[in-house]
Every structure is written in C-alpha cells, then in structure tokens.
Amino acid sequence: MLPNNVTGISIPVARTIYVSFIPSVIHYLSPALIQIPKSSLQPLELFQNKIMRVILGCPLSIQVANMQAEHNLPPIVDRITSIVTRLTAKCLHSPKLAPHYSQVIRRAITRAPRFPALQAGGKLLVKTVSIVLCGLDAVIPVEEDVPHSPPWLMPVPEVHFTPTSTAAHPALQRQLTLETISTVSSSFPVPCLLYSDGSLQSDGRAGCAVFSEDMDAPPEGWVGRRLLAYSSSTFCELSRLFDAVSLMCQHGLSGVVVCDSQSALQALSSTRSTLSIVVTRILSYLALGHDHSLNIKFVWIPSHIGLSHSDRVDALAKEACSLPPPAEVVAPSFSCILSRICADAAHSIDHLKDQQRIESVTIRHYDTFRFQRYKYRRRGVMVRRHNVVFARLRLGYRPVWQVAGQVDVPLFSCHLCGIPEGNSLDHYCLHCPEVDGLLPRDLSLLYICWHLLNEDHLDVLLARCPRFGGC
CATH class of the missing domain: 3.30.420.10 (Ribonuclease H-like superfamily/Ribonuclease H)
Known part of the structure; x- marks a missing residue:
C-alpha cells in the first residue's frame, strides 16, 4: 500500500497524487456540482477527510480542521463555491465571455425586480454566487479598453x-x-x-x-x-x-x-x-x-x-x-478580487477551528505550529516513517479514549514501558522512563515538540528507541 506508515510514500508525494487525480476532476465539474444540494456532496467530504487521515497517518482523534489546515485543502463545498465564484467574476469582468450569464448575475446582485425564469439548479447557482460576492462586498469593474500610445511613442523601460x-x-x-x-x-x-x-x-x-x-x-x-x-x-x-x-x-x-x-x-x-x-x-x-x-x-x-x-x-x-x-x-487589479475570493474559501477552516478551540486540546496544540510550514524532509529525503512522527507531533496526537475523557474504557498501555493509560503524546514526551535521557525534562509539551521537530534530535531518538516511531 502506497501510504504505509513505515515503508510508504512521503506525505507531500501522497498529497500531490491525491490532488492530481481526485480534486482536479471535482474542480472541472464545479459548475455542475454547485447546482445540487450540499447534502448530496457530503460523501465527497467524508471521502476527503478519510484520505487526509491516510496521507498523514494520523488516528481518528485528530481534528478535521487541523488536517485541512496542514494540507491546505478547504472543504470540498467551499472549494467548489470558490471556483465557480472566480469563474463568475471573470465573466462579470469580461461580459463578452458569457453575456447572458453576466447579465443574470448582475441582476441578482443588484436585486433587480425583473428576473428571468431559471431552473432549480440554475437558481441555486445564482443564489450561492450572489451571496458570496455580496458578502465580500466586491465591486467587479467591467473590463475597460485602456488606450495605448502608438508604438513609436511607447517607451521601452x-x-x-x-x-x-x-x-x-x-x-x-x-x-x-x-x-x-x-x-x-x-x-x-x-x-x-x-x-x-x-x-x-x-x-x-x-x-x-x-x-x-x-x-x-x-x-x-x-x-x-x-x-x-x-x-x-x-x-x-x-x-x-x-x-x-x-x-x-x-x-x-x-x-x-x-x-x-x-x-x-x-x-x-x-x-x-x-x-x-x-x-x-x-x-x-x-x-x-x-x-x-x-x-x-x-x-x-x-x-x-x-x-x-x-x-x-x-x-x-x-x-x-x-x-x-x-x-x-x-483601483486594484482584477487579480486582487480573485485573491479575495480564494482567501474566502479558507475562512471556513478558521471558523471551524474557532468553534472547536475551547473544547479541543489538539487544536490549541496545533495553533502553535500551523504558521511554521514543515517540509517533511529528513536530510533532504522524504521518508514516510519520519513523516508520520512529524505529523503526529505537529497535529497533537491524542488517543480516542483520552479525547473522550472516559474512565470506564479499556486501559491502553504505553508501547514502550507498559504503564496503563500511557498511550498519549504527553506521556511519551514527558513521563516515559524508556526515553529518559533522550529528551529534556521539566519543560512544557510544546517545547518538547519543538525539540523533536528538529530532525537531528528525532533521528537520535529513533535510533536509540526505534519503537517510538510506532507510538
């Protein structure tokens, strides 16, 4: 299996393969997919969540918002809306591309009284795009023909x-x-x-x-x-x-x-x-x-x-x-408006993280690392085993029983020392006696993660305690 956690392909390569084969087809069909209800796209959303977990090699306790931010993959529904909105903005900027569609969208934005009759799918498309454009308060100017000087008067910088x-x-x-x-x-x-x-x-x-x-x-x-x-x-x-x-x-x-x-x-x-x-x-x-x-x-x-x-x-x-x-x-360039539309698609990830931050330990853990993009390399080579360890350190690995906070569940022991209820990131990094002398003590969990994300320190730990990579 390609994404095997020990001998499989690296996380960046696995993400590239997924983006090349699956989202590319969805993006191509975005004008048609946006015309169906969001509930019909839920299987695609669940499939993407599953693929992200497989690529990162992380358990079910990792928050979806953390994986989306790490992969830079917004929800499929938001991505489809962003692509169609960008296409609509281009049509509004250059009405000659789709004169009838541009006229319908401008009427919807300005809430003109006389609105043409549309099919159910077309109404959903126009409504969705109009809400996004009005929410961004983006005034899309019509493309203007800028007169150029004659060639013999045009200066050459x-x-x-x-x-x-x-x-x-x-x-x-x-x-x-x-x-x-x-x-x-x-x-x-x-x-x-x-x-x-x-x-x-x-x-x-x-x-x-x-x-x-x-x-x-x-x-x-x-x-x-x-x-x-x-x-x-x-x-x-x-x-x-x-x-x-x-x-x-x-x-x-x-x-x-x-x-x-x-x-x-x-x-x-x-x-x-x-x-x-x-x-x-x-x-x-x-x-x-x-x-x-x-x-x-x-x-x-x-x-x-x-x-x-x-x-x-x-x-x-x-x-x-x-x-x-x-x-x-x-006036800014038209590409400025397109950038705002793309940025709006990523806001749903931040909104989801804000809603779950108070109750989620892993989101608060990942907030410390998310703005430092990691390349998942080990001495210039991308190795799957190290990638998985890095991903769990960055995303805040916590077993399901620990996230649930239940006390009447089977005891999950540490894979290294066998201590009951020791299968957690803070135990491995802070308390496990098997790694005593390999990691600094009396420091916070975040500092230990920073220490391990330096690949030289992690290489030493995996060399002296190879089972740590399978925790």
Whole structure:
C-alpha cells in the first residue's frame, strides 16, 4: 500500500497524487456540482477527510480542521463555491465571455425586480454566487479598453538585473548588488537613487513605500501608502514603481529606481499583462519624462541582503499596511478580487477551528505550529516513517479514549514501558522512563515538540528507541 506508515510514500508525494487525480476532476465539474444540494456532496467530504487521515497517518482523534489546515485543502463545498465564484467574476469582468450569464448575475446582485425564469439548479447557482460576492462586498469593474500610445511613442523601460540568485551567499549577493547599482548610476552626472518596496500581509492588508537620500523628503516625510486589502503582490510592487516614477517626474530628476521584484519589472515589458492599467500609467510617466529629457532606469536587487536603504523602505512598506485606508486609491487589479475570493474559501477552516478551540486540546496544540510550514524532509529525503512522527507531533496526537475523557474504557498501555493509560503524546514526551535521557525534562509539551521537530534530535531518538516511531 502506497501510504504505509513505515515503508510508504512521503506525505507531500501522497498529497500531490491525491490532488492530481481526485480534486482536479471535482474542480472541472464545479459548475455542475454547485447546482445540487450540499447534502448530496457530503460523501465527497467524508471521502476527503478519510484520505487526509491516510496521507498523514494520523488516528481518528485528530481534528478535521487541523488536517485541512496542514494540507491546505478547504472543504470540498467551499472549494467548489470558490471556483465557480472566480469563474463568475471573470465573466462579470469580461461580459463578452458569457453575456447572458453576466447579465443574470448582475441582476441578482443588484436585486433587480425583473428576473428571468431559471431552473432549480440554475437558481441555486445564482443564489450561492450572489451571496458570496455580496458578502465580500466586491465591486467587479467591467473590463475597460485602456488606450495605448502608438508604438513609436511607447517607451521601452531600461531594466538591469543584478547577476546573482537567492541561492548565492548573502555577502556575495550584497557585493554584486552594490556593483550593479554603482555601474548603472555612473551613467548619470548627478545620480538619484530611489528605493521602493511593497508589502502584502497574511491578513490581506497591503501597502507600498519609497525612500531616497538623494531627494528632498515630502512634507509629511517618507511615509508609505495604504492599498486596498487583498491586493496581489505584483500589484503592490507595481504601485510602488508608479509612485517612484511619478515622484521623479514631478521633481524633474533622472535616476535609478531600485526594486526587488522581478515579476513587477517583467510586467513593464509584457504585452499580455493582467495589470495593464497600472503598467500603462507607469509607461505614460516614462514617456512624459522622456519628453522632458529625463532618463529613468530600473535595477533589480535581491531582497533581505543587508542593504540599509532597502531594509528602511521595507519597514516603511510594512508600516503602511497599518495606515487607515484612504478614501481614494488607485483601483486594484482584477487579480486582487480573485485573491479575495480564494482567501474566502479558507475562512471556513478558521471558523471551524474557532468553534472547536475551547473544547479541543489538539487544536490549541496545533495553533502553535500551523504558521511554521514543515517540509517533511529528513536530510533532504522524504521518508514516510519520519513523516508520520512529524505529523503526529505537529497535529497533537491524542488517543480516542483520552479525547473522550472516559474512565470506564479499556486501559491502553504505553508501547514502550507498559504503564496503563500511557498511550498519549504527553506521556511519551514527558513521563516515559524508556526515553529518559533522550529528551529534556521539566519543560512544557510544546517545547518538547519543538525539540523533536528538529530532525537531528528525532533521528537520535529513533535510533536509540526505534519503537517510538510506532507510538
């Protein structure tokens, strides 16, 4: 059997196989599946829960919400709703894709009095999608045709990339970065360096900022700008490039804009960019600067390499995420709305965890580890036996009898020392005499789990006490 807990395939490989064969078919049939009642999809939900337990090698006492968060697999019903809502948003953004469907959805959102007659399945689809869009308060704009300048007037951004990669040593990256900036700046009589950065937080808050020592600070100082929530990362990066270019044009300065986003710089020269509005505005400023004999160049640098100015603008961008959202901001890209729809599908997991957190020990245990994504590797190799031990340590393994809190159940003894009612995670980690000397004592269970999740410590424990892996 492939997911055998001793000799089977690793957890990441098992998840990839499952996602490739089962959810892919469900996602393809989402427009049809959303038209049937949720109760009819319950067998699919139970099947996914069973598969997640098999992949992780965990017992029935593990909470479903923990497994969903670990696998990043929301409930099937929510995933189907998210896919169909994204498809609907694309149709609303480009009505030419499905004119009749787009018109029906807009009537449902605005609650128009005259509504076309639909079949039962169609009514359920329209109702479900409309509730999601109204709940997100997402105003989906109709795609607009942005006029482009003639090809002979369209400027070609001059972009220079630092000849390094993130795999190189940070000291080498920093040296090559300084050499690249110095080489590009030497082409200006009086160079002006402007650093820019964008930030996207895990809760959807977004902001951007610019900073320069060669330019007078604005009246309010070098303060970032808050963007609409759930903006895409590329949109944040392009927004800060727009601020940098417009600021240099307003001051009539030529110089270098330093950026650490390759995707944003590549979007400036892309002919099929989904962020055409922001890109067009940047190119318009570049054309305006060219007409006034201004020369603006772009340099890509790797991030977090110890450059003081780069770290300063990074901190400003993160602080901008906490600013109050302005009344008028540049409209976000359409991908921002799609990201919000995807994020909404994962909210059901958090809602389920919040409901069960008070009574569930395993959820409170997993809250300590869930934001540190684990790669399930042992010295670069994914081994099933170690994967299962890691998964149980992370998810908070507790036997069924211990979770139930019953006293009149058969006594489950420890597999190592034979102590009755010792088949629990806290006994193995804190009290079992067989592992005495292998684990630190007089510490909390969470600290012991952190200690064991360091693969070197777990290798020593499994080598000296191999039965620990089967607990």
